[in-house]
Amino acid sequence: MTRLLPSLRGIPRVVVFGAVLxxxxxxGTFLLDPYRNFQLxxxxxxxxxxxxxxxxxxxxxQLSLGQAALMAAGGYGYALTANAMTDAGVTGIPRxxxxxxxxxxxxxxxxxxxxxxAARLRGPYLAGVTLTLxxxxxxxxxxxxxxxxxxxxxxxxxxxxxxxxxxxxxxxQWQAWVAILVAGVVVTGLxxxxxxxxxxxxxxxxDDETAARLNGVRTGRVKVTAFTLSSVAAGAGGAVLCxxxxxxSPGAYTLAFSLLLVVAVVxxxxxxxxxxxxxxALIVLLPWALGAATAALPLPxxxxxxxxxxxxxxxxxxxxxxxxxVWPGGLASLRRRRRASAPTxxxxxxxxxxxxxxxxxxxxxxxxxxxxxxAARADDAADPADEHxxxxDDAADPADxxxxxxxxxxxxxxPPTPHRKR
Amino acid sequence: xxxxxxxxxxxxxxxxxxxxVALAGCSTPAATGGPDEDIPGISDDTVTxxxxxxxxxxxxxxxxxxxxxxxxxxxxxxxxxxxxxREIEYIVKDDGYNPANTQTVVRExxxxxxxxxxxxxxxxxxxxxxxxxxNQNEVPDLFVASGSTSWNQPEKYPWTFGFNADYVVExxxxxxxxxxxxxxKVVCLLGQDDxxxxxxxxxxxxALGADGLAQVERYSVSNQxxxxxxxxxxxxxxxxxxxxxxxxxxxxxxxxAAQLGWFPMWFSSSxxxxxxxxxxxxxxxVGPKLLQGLVGTxxxxxxxxxxxxxxxxxxxxxxxxxxxPFDGNTVYGMSxxxxxxxxLEAAGENPTRQSLIDAVSSGDLAGNGILPLSFGEDSHAxxxxxxxxTVDQGVQDYIGxxxxxxxxxxxxxxxxxxxxxxxxxxxx
Numbered sequence: 001m002t003r004l005l006p007s008l009r010g011i012p013r014v015v016v017f018g019a020v021l022x023x024x025x026x027x028g029t030f031l032l033d034p035y036r037n038f039q040l041x042x043x044x045x046x047x048x049x050x051x052x053x054x055x056x057x058x059x060x061x062q063l064s065l066g067q068a069a070l071m072a073a074g075g076y077g078y079a080l081t082a083n084a085m086t087d088a089g090v091t092g093i094p095r096x097x098x099x100x101x102x103x104x105x106x107x108x109x110x111x112x113x114x115x116x117x118a119a120r121l122r123g124p125y126l127a128g129v130t131l132t133l134x135x136x137x138x139x140x141x142x143x144x145x146x147x148x149x150x151x152x153x154x155x156x157x158x159x160x161x162x163x164x165x166x167x168x169x170x171x172x173q174w175q176a177w178v179a180i181l182v183a184g185v186v187v188t189g190l191x192x193x194x195x196x197x198x199x200x201x202x203x204x205x206x207d208d209e210t211a212a213r214l215n216g217v218r219t220g221r222v223k224v225t226a227f228t229l230s231s232v233a234a235g236a237g238g239a240v241l242c243x244x245x246x247x248x249s250p251g252a253y254t255l256a257f258s259l260l261l262v263v264a265v266v267x268x269x270x271x272x273x274x275x276x277x278x279x280x281a282l283i284v285l286l287p288w289a290l291g292a293a294t295a296a297l298p299l300p301x302x303x304x305x306x307x308x309x310x311x312x313x314x315x316x317x318x319x320x321x322x323x324x325x326v327w328p329g330g331l332a333s334l335r336r337r338r339r340a341s342a343p344t345x346x347x348x349x350x351x352x353x354x355x356x357x358x359x360x361x362x363x364x365x366x367x368x369x370x371x372x373x374x375a376a377r378a379d380d381a382a383d384p385a386d387e388h389x390x391x392x393d394d395a396a397d398p399a400d401x402x403x404x405x406x407x408x409x410x411x412x413x414x415p416p417t418p419h420r421k422r
Numbered sequence: 423x424x425x426x427x428x429x430x431x432x433x434x435x436x437x438x439x440x441x442x443v444a445l446a447g448c449s450t451p452a453a454t455g456g457p458d459e460d461i462p463g464i465s466d467d468t469v470t471x472x473x474x475x476x477x478x479x480x481x482x483x484x485x486x487x488x489x490x491x492x493x494x495x496x497x498x499x500x501x502x503x504x505x506x507x508r509e510i511e512y513i514v515k516d517d518g519y520n521p522a523n524t525q526t527v528v529r530e531x532x533x534x535x536x537x538x539x540x541x542x543x544x545x546x547x548x549x550x551x552x553x554x555x556x557n558q559n560e561v562p563d564l565f566v567a568s569g570s571t572s573w574n575q576p577e578k579y580p581w582t583f584g585f586n587a588d589y590v591v592e593x594x595x596x597x598x599x600x601x602x603x604x605x606x607k608v609v610c611l612l613g614q615d616d617x618x619x620x621x622x623x624x625x626x627x628x629a630l631g632a633d634g635l636a637q638v639e640r641y642s643v644s645n646q647x648x649x650x651x652x653x654x655x656x657x658x659x660x661x662x663x664x665x666x667x668x669x670x671x672x673x674x675x676x677x678x679a680a681q682l683g684w685f686p687m688w689f690s691s692s693x694x695x696x697x698x699x700x701x702x703x704x705x706x707x708v709g710p711k712l713l714q715g716l717v718g719t720x721x722x723x724x725x726x727x728x729x730x731x732x733x734x735x736x737x738x739x740x741x742x743x744x745x746x747p748f749d750g751n752t753v754y755g756m757s758x759x760x761x762x763x764x765x766l767e768a769a770g771e772n773p774t775r776q777s778l779i780d781a782v783s784s785g786d787l788a789g790n791g792i793l794p795l796s797f798g799e800d801s802h803a804x805x806x807x808x809x810x811x812t813v814d815q816g817v818q819d820y821i822g823x824x825x826x827x828x829x830x831x832x833x834x835x836x837x838x839x840x841x842x843x844x845x846x847x848x849x850x
Binding site: 033034035038042137138139141142145149150151152153155158172241245246247249250251252254257288291295302310 | 478513515516519520521522525526529530533534546547548550551553554555558614615616617619640641642643644645744
């Protein structure tokens with residue numbers, strides 16, 4: 001992107017890039033059949049949630065196992081509003097927007113409350129609180145079964161394709177469009193926010209809270225903001241999922257699903273939005289591909305039955321181990337590594353080398369988003385305009401030096417970067 | 423980079439995006455389902471149908487054998503000529519009893535595998551999630567493996583038919599039996615937190631009156647602990663517990679009560695009363711002791727009984743299902759498969775989705791239950807009555823008492839089991 005539009009910087013660049021990717025993804029739906037489009041809509045919904053989660057864990061250093069519960073909050077918020085609107089005779093896009101608004105408000109409120117607790121907790125205690133939340137979802141649905149309909153969940157009225165598009169696209173494609181649009185807005189928003197001062201503060205809090213506080217960062221506020229932002233993203237994802245599947249139920253938001261979201265962001269690469277996209281695609285497509293593969297193999301019925309459903313969990317486990325051993329920065333680090341090993345004539349002269357080889361958490365989100373556009377960036381470092389681009393990196397460096405004293409070493413996951421010299 | 427090429431790059435980017443969108447626009451997938459198109463799932467020599475069922479997850483151990491039994495029956499049928507010369511291919515997909523997975527696998531079955539019909543999708547919360555989808559896409563949604571009254575809404579869901587006796591019917595039958603045989607005992611209910619529980623309560627109150635249940639407790643499938651509920655039932659002094667539970671939770675309830683040293687009478691709906699399955703859960707050493715005297719409902723040939731259907735199904739099970747344990751689920755799976763074959767036979771030589779639905783709503787199907795099927799133009803419920811079974815010395819069989827619900831009242835009726843004909847192959 002820098003190569004394509006060198007004059008664009010900061011937030012405008014993120015927005016333009018997000019818009020282009022969204023348009024491309026929407027164009028891509030024409031190439032897919034209805035079932036693939038449904039899968040794409042699911043991926044987009046998950047992408048909202050994983051983008052929020054990767055921001056929370058990778059950038060602000062707070063572990064949440066409760067992302068599924070926040071998605072559920074968004075889903076229930078959407079379903080309740082959509083049903084109320086249907087009763088009131090409102091349909092179509094106004095109903096969707098009202099549902100979306102409620103979903104975001106509900107999940108933001110829940111995330112804010114959770115963030116207030118989170119700001120005072122860390123490590124296993126924080127994980128425990130978020131874990132409680134996701135375990136409580138079925139119980140909450142059961143206690144308020146008059147409104148939330150217990151295990152069965154809520155069903156909403158069907159949202160068809162708007163009339164003017166009816167002849168052009170199938171309903172699954174329309175659902176994919178909506179999901180992609182929402183994901184585009186949410187993720188671009190996240191990327192723009194974290195690419196700026198907020199992102200810098202979050203990384204400072206993550207790396208050394210005391211140092212951050214000494215530098216005047218209000219750490220509590222930053223943590224709460226991170227939690228709220230991540231919850232809004234999750235809530236939007238839950239609402240989109242509810243829109244696409246016309247239902248929301250506690251069975252869809254189990255602890256296993258919450259952990260799967262964490263697996264997705266870890267596999268993709270903590271802190272990287274591109275990684276979150278890869279991770280979301282993986283958790284949707286891998287079980288499906290494995291199912292198709294076992295169905296195609298001439299396995300005995302009993303073996304096939306045993307494998308069905310269990311095999312994907314096994315493969316996710318293996319994948320997690322392999323990725324952590326081989327590319328500790330997640331799948332997103334592959335791209336960086338390739339770029340780093342390309343001839344970088346100019347970068348060696350810079351103190352600290354190419355900032356992009358620093359490891360996942362340091363790379364700003366805006367740059368992650370921007371990165372796809374150009375694989376070969378050998379000329380980037382030589383670009384004089386780049387000099388004033390990342391004040392964030394330089395400022396984050398002192399905190400980065402304190403990495404051994406990282407409060408949550410498990411989560412830092414900065415991959416070893418052989419090119420880094422100090 | 424030099425500045426003068428910026429404009430060119432922007433132009434290239436915009437142009438490429440526009441071209442891609444425009445090109446892609448040409449390949450819009452056609453809308454599905456015109457009347458003169460090919461009928462999905464039907465070829466000259468096969469009929470492809472599919473199901474969603476829990477092969478993993480909290481309900482798997484109780485129900486995964488159903489689809490295996492149905493598959494075995496279809497294998498038997500195919501070897502005996504199939505239906506109108508077509509073999510039946512039965513695609514079974516795992517949904518882990520999770521509604522979100524159900525939505526995915528059912529879309530996959532309809533859109534990817536292009537099945538002719540969905541047969542015996544299992545579970546109330548799971549199937550509720552795809553009810554609208556299947557009806558909007560006009561996919562025959564036959565013989566849902568659940569007794570929720572949701573499936574019996576011909577106006578709203580013309581493509582959906584249930585298979586189980588209504589939960590209202592089962593609840594009423596169990597409660598009426600309790601009232602008839604044990605009029606002085608305190609009756610309570612433990613139910614799943616969905617339509618299953620709601621409708622069993624509705625049925626029990628039909629028989630016992632609005633305040634006939636001394637205590638009602640609910641559980642959620644996603645929480646594998648019912649100690650609190652069992653404790654509350656015990657504290658309320660319950661002597662008969664009606665269970666609206668799936669097999670896993672029937673076993674859990676009995677086991678938890680036993681751990682508390684509490685041994686009341688248990689009355690379970692057919693969905694959670696399969697003796698052999700429960701023994702598997704509870705273990706062969708204590709299971710038979712805990713299950714002695716378990717009262718259940720059923721409407722199909724009892725697995726422990728000696729009907730001709732059961733001998734045929736045992737034979738099919740040995741031959742086509744690797745001799746898997748034979749239990750109520752096996753009978754259930756094969757009965758569903760038989761009923762589908764009967765419906766397909768009645769749908770004519772060149773079946774369409776509509777002719778299949780017409781065949782079921784004609785009311786001419788016989789099935790293999792202990793009561794006649796209730797399908798008709800205005801009824802998408804399979805059975806409106808159920809018989810009482812008990813477990814005695816490890817054998818679960820009918821005791822002869824049969825109830826039917828008609829117009830909100832519970833009445834005793836005579837069972838009229840359908841006799842086996844044509845070696846279980848429709849049309850032969």
